Amino acid sequence: MSSHQPILERRAPTVPKAHSDLTLKSAAVVGVGGFAVAGVVTGLVTAGYDPRREAVSGLAALDSPHAWIMILGFLFGSVGLLSAGLVLWKHVPTRAARVGSGLVVMSAALIAVAGLARQDCSDQLVTCKDFGDAVNASASYWVHEQASLLGFVMLIISFFLLASGLRRTNRLGLATVSRIVGGACVAGTALLVVTPPFVVDNYGIVQRLFIAVLFGWPVAAALLASRVTAHG
Numbered sequence: 001m002s003s004h005q006p007i008l009e010r011r012a013p014t015v016p017k018a019h020s021d022l023t024l025k026s027a028a029v030v031g032v033g034g035f036a037v038a039g040v041v042t043g044l045v046t047a048g049y050d051p052r053r054e055a056v057s058g059l060a061a062l063d064s065p066h067a068w069i070m071i072l073g074f075l076f077g078s079v080g081l082l083s084a085g086l087v088l089w090k091h092v093p094t095r096a097a098r099v100g101s102g103l104v105v106m107s108a109a110l111i112a113v114a115g116l117a118r119q120d121c122s123d124q125l126v127t128c129k130d131f132g133d134a135v136n137a138s139a140s141y142w143v144h145e146q147a148s149l150l151g152f153v154m155l156i157i158s159f160f161l162l163a164s165g166l167r168r169t170n171r172l173g174l175a176t177v178s179r180i181v182g183g184a185c186v187a188g189t190a191l192l193v194v195t196p197p198f199v200v201d202n203y204g205i206v207q208r209l210f211i212a213v214l215f216g217w218p219v220a221a222a223l224l225a226s227r228v229t230a231h232g
Helices: 018-045 056-060 067-091 095-116 139-168 172-194 203-231
Strands: none
Touching: 018 056, 018 067, 018 203, 056 067, 056 203, 067 095, 067 203, 095 139, 139 172, 139 203, 172 203
16 A cells, blocks of 8 residues: 555635636727727718717617617627626625626616617707607607616716725725726716706717716726736
8 A cells, every 4th residue: 555645736726717807808898899989980870960969879869870880889888898897896806896896787787778778869959859858758768868877877886886995905096096087977977967058069079078988997997907916
């Protein structure tokens, strides 16, 4: 009988699989990027559309001739946010950050709903029945509005929760940026709701800047947080 003791293999610590991470991060970038590209392309091919004054949602409205492109863009954006939320869940494993990541994932579902529940027409035009109080608007319009608003609020809240998780995991720079982005998005929401005169004349521009930050930060945070984890 051999006197040698069996050698027990040491199990490597559980870490996010590199391939899985790469797939999710790629989906996050392509998804949110696809939303942006769809907005540009649909705006260019839609005759009479004014990107300075009109909202992105008008491109997916029931009377928009190329609505399918923007609807596809909304679905791309949803996939991008979902993927970013999953990456953040893996790489910022604190309670607050997990709640924040969950809000990003839930907002992704709401963005998909907002893309499929379409406005009747471009609601920034006075000739549209969705304009102003929208008393004659369809149920689809109101589903779109409520789903997008709730999704936006969830994303903003998630930025502050992620900031807490990033701070607790010693990503102090990312935590600071996340709080700043959250504050900027609160201000952006207020401008879009109150719509002072300078916003009315440039609603499309203000909304696009707001959405770029709102959708872009979860993706950027996911990429940066996962990079810090890998180097740590």
